[in-house]
Amino acid sequence: MHSIWEQRHSLDYMKDGEKPGLETAKRLWRTLRPHRGKLYIVLGLTALGVILSLIPPLIIRAIIDQALAHHHLHLLIGLASLLVIVPAARAILTVAQNYLNTVVAQGIIFDLRTALYEHAQDLGLDFYTQTMAGDIHSRLINDLNAVQRVLSRTLNGLFINVLTIVLTLGTMFYLNARLAIIALFILPAFAWPVMAYGQKSYRVITKAQRALSQLTAHLEETLTLSGILVVKSFGTKEREATQFRTLSDVVRHTQIQQSLVGQWLGLVVQILSAFGPALLYGYGGYLVLTHQAELGTIVAFATYLGQLFAPASSLAGANTTLIGGLAVFDRIFRFLDLKISVPEPLVSAPEPGPTPQSPVGLIFDHVSFSYPSLASRSSDFDARSPERVLRDIHFEAPAGQLTALVGPSGAGKSTILALAARFYDPDEGQVLLAHHPLSQYREDVLRRVIAVVTQEVFLFHTTLEDNIRYGLPTASARDVQEAIEAAQLGDLVQSLPQGLKTIVGERGYRLSGGEKQRVAIARAILRNPRILLLDEATSSLDSHAERLIGEALIRLFQGRTVIAIAHRLSTILAADQILVIHQGQIVERGTHHELLAHRPRGLYAQLYHEQFDPQMPVNTAP
Numbered sequence: 001m002h003s004i005w006e007q008r009h010s011l012d013y014m015k016d017g018e019k020p021g022l023e024t025a026k027r028l029w030r031t032l033r034p035h036r037g038k039l040y041i042v043l044g045l046t047a048l049g050v051i052l053s054l055i056p057p058l059i060i061r062a063i064i065d066q067a068l069a070h071h072h073l074h075l076l077i078g079l080a081s082l083l084v085i086v087p088a089a090r091a092i093l094t095v096a097q098n099y100l101n102t103v104v105a106q107g108i109i110f111d112l113r114t115a116l117y118e119h120a121q122d123l124g125l126d127f128y129t130q131t132m133a134g135d136i137h138s139r140l141i142n143d144l145n146a147v148q149r150v151l152s153r154t155l156n157g158l159f160i161n162v163l164t165i166v167l168t169l170g171t172m173f174y175l176n177a178r179l180a181i182i183a184l185f186i187l188p189a190f191a192w193p194v195m196a197y198g199q200k201s202y203r204v205i206t207k208a209q210r211a212l213s214q215l216t217a218h219l220e221e222t223l224t225l226s227g228i229l230v231v232k233s234f235g236t237k238e239r240e241a242t243q244f245r246t247l248s249d250v251v252r253h254t255q256i257q258q259s260l261v262g263q264w265l266g267l268v269v270q271i272l273s274a275f276g277p278a279l280l281y282g283y284g285g286y287l288v289l290t291h292q293a294e295l296g297t298i299v300a301f302a303t304y305l306g307q308l309f310a311p312a313s314s315l316a317g318a319n320t321t322l323i324g325g326l327a328v329f330d331r332i333f334r335f336l337d338l339k340i341s342v343p344e345p346l347v348s349a350p351e352p353g354p355t356p357q358s359p360v361g362l363i364f365d366h367v368s369f370s371y372p373s374l375a376s377r378s379s380d381f382d383a384r385s386p387e388r389v390l391r392d393i394h395f396e397a398p399a400g401q402l403t404a405l406v407g408p409s410g411a412g413k414s415t416i417l418a419l420a421a422r423f424y425d426p427d428e429g430q431v432l433l434a435h436h437p438l439s440q441y442r443e444d445v446l447r448r449v450i451a452v453v454t455q456e457v458f459l460f461h462t463t464l465e466d467n468i469r470y471g472l473p474t475a476s477a478r479d480v481q482e483a484i485e486a487a488q489l490g491d492l493v494q495s496l497p498q499g500l501k502t503i504v505g506e507r508g509y510r511l512s513g514g515e516k517q518r519v520a521i522a523r524a525i526l527r528n529p530r531i532l533l534l535d536e537a538t539s540s541l542d543s544h545a546e547r548l549i550g551e552a553l554i555r556l557f558q559g560r561t562v563i564a565i566a567h568r569l570s571t572i573l574a575a576d577q578i579l580v581i582h583q584g585q586i587v588e589r590g591t592h593h594e595l596l597a598h599r600p601r602g603l604y605a606q607l608y609h610e611q612f613d614p615q616m617p618v619n620t621a622p
């Protein structure tokens with residue numbers, strides 16, 4: 001059985017699947033496009049460094065075969081000085097190369113981080129309801145850290161090592177072809193362990209990444225204010241800690257595995273590399289004895305051989321981590337490929353109405369809807385869950401009027417608001433704003449026209465003023481003040497230690513439920529939307545708070561088209577039309593008085609008597 005954690009770890013639907021291959025590499029190359037200029041410089045410096053590393057053995061060879069053999073003191077001094085100058089030049093080059101390399105890597109990470117964030121913003125709400133926050137954060141933090149590693153160590157390392165091997169072998173052939181062939185024969189022995197290691201490494205790296213992202217997700221869920229509140233209230237500390245230990249243990253294991261996986265390969269490589277010098281000195285010594293080669297050449301060869309095996313063995317590692325490295329990019333690319341469920345049109349339908357203030361209505365034209373299922377995410381076919389949440393919803397929210405949605409829990413009211421805000425697109429039918437489906441408007445146009453006030457008010461960890469200004473940062477101080485007055489927040493602002501500059505939100509000053517709702521109302525008033533989608537809070541408030549909200553809402557409703565999920569008697573009484581939703585359909589419609597008069601035994605009458613019976617508290621939630 002899958003543990004609950006596996007089920008909750010929902011980004012797993014992007015199965016890590018097959019090994020990343022040429023496609024990932026090609027795409028990576030395309031991603032590097034803006035950085036290619038600098039990248040070529042890095043590669044140029046790297047190549048220069050490799051060439052410089054080939055020079056000292058040649059100098060040693062000249063010292064032995066020329067300066068010492070012919071007792072040439074000046075030449076000896078000159079060559080010895082070169083033995084200092086060349087490595088020094090190489091060291092300087094390495095510094096420049098490392099610096100540039102980091103600049104390029106960080107530039108790429110910056111681009112990817114931005115692309116990931118912007119794509120995450122564009123993903124539909126369905127993505128967020130199905131994905132744990134920690135998972136998303138893990139993509140943006142852990143995976144990008146891995147990118148740095150891959151770019152600076154793996155890719156650059158790979159280039160250095162390949163170049164070193166090619167140039168060293170070339171030089172060796174130039175010096176003595178027969179000896180070079182010996183060196184060449186030893187190299188293929190590296191290929192087999194390298195290939196075996198590659199596959200294992202890929203598996204372990206993806207496992208390690210996944211374990212880490214599960215751990216992060218657990219942290220994010222249980223160590224936030226809301227999470228820890230649930231944990232504390234249900235006394236599940238021990239259970240969550242056990243879960244944490246289990247996940248942490250997986251991380252420990254996979255990390256150890258990851259660091260161990262290349263070790264045995266190193267062992268094989270070390271043993272193999274011991275054969276090289278033995279063969280070289282044996283056969284090379286014979287060539288010197290038989291005057292077929294000079295001593296200096298053999299010594300230079302020995303040095304080259306050392307230089308050859310080192311990159312060959314790390315190339316084995318680089319090659320294998322290359323697959324793992326590509327896996328990191330693969331995960332990132334898969335995230336970037338997640339389908340956006342509500343795509344924006346290239347050209348927007350015009351902003352409705354003759355003036356930006358003119359009232360405008362919204363029409364639901366035979367709309368049916370089911371929530372997107374996980375299966376639809378990575379594939380092209382649009383698999384919706386078979387269960388219809390809305391069926392043939394047809395109504396007009398006329399300009400400047402208040403439409404109230406009522407109905408039992410789970411009837412589909414919030415879903416209607418979500419479609420009206422274009423958080424989702426309907427499966428059938430369309431939602432029309434001034435004769436155009438919502439999908440024909442660009443998001444900025446839509447957000448200027450339509451504002452949403454949800455039940456749950458989220459405040460950012462910043463000042464009260466910034467929270468109110470969130471939708472319109474450019475609003476004048478006077479407009480902000482007016483919104484505050486209209487939302488009945490004046491007294492609250494006065495009473496706060498630093499007034500509007502008081503920090504609120506998760507870690508700031510805690511506002512009460514009613515106060516938060518009024519902040520949300522102030523936000524909406526300031527935005528001055530022509531269409532307001534409101535989910536009235538269900539929480540019971542004392543009569544004072546209730547009256548303040550009521551007054552704030554009256555101001556908010558004025559002159560706007562409003563669709564409200566109504567939980568308050570005053571809202572349903574004020575409504576120009578009430579739509580009664582039941583099991584995803586509109587089952588009754590009319591004003592409060594019409595509904596009570598014409599259908600005294602209908603669902604509305606029943607709900608009304610249950611919720612708003614004069615004997616009962618006015619705003620009890622259903």
Ligand SMILES: Nc1ncnc2c1ncn2[C@@H]1O[C@H](COP(=O)(O)OP(=O)(O)OP(=O)(O)O)[C@@H](O)[C@H]1O
Pocket residue numbers: 126129371389407408409410411412413414415416
């Ligand atoms: N993101 C989602 N994914 C899948 N199904 C969902 C999602 N949100 C809601 N549903 C389902 O859709 C149906 C309608 O839910 P909706 O939230 O619209 O009802 P509601 O009338 O607003 O209920 P309430 O008054 O309790 O908020 C419910 O059966 C619910 O389980």
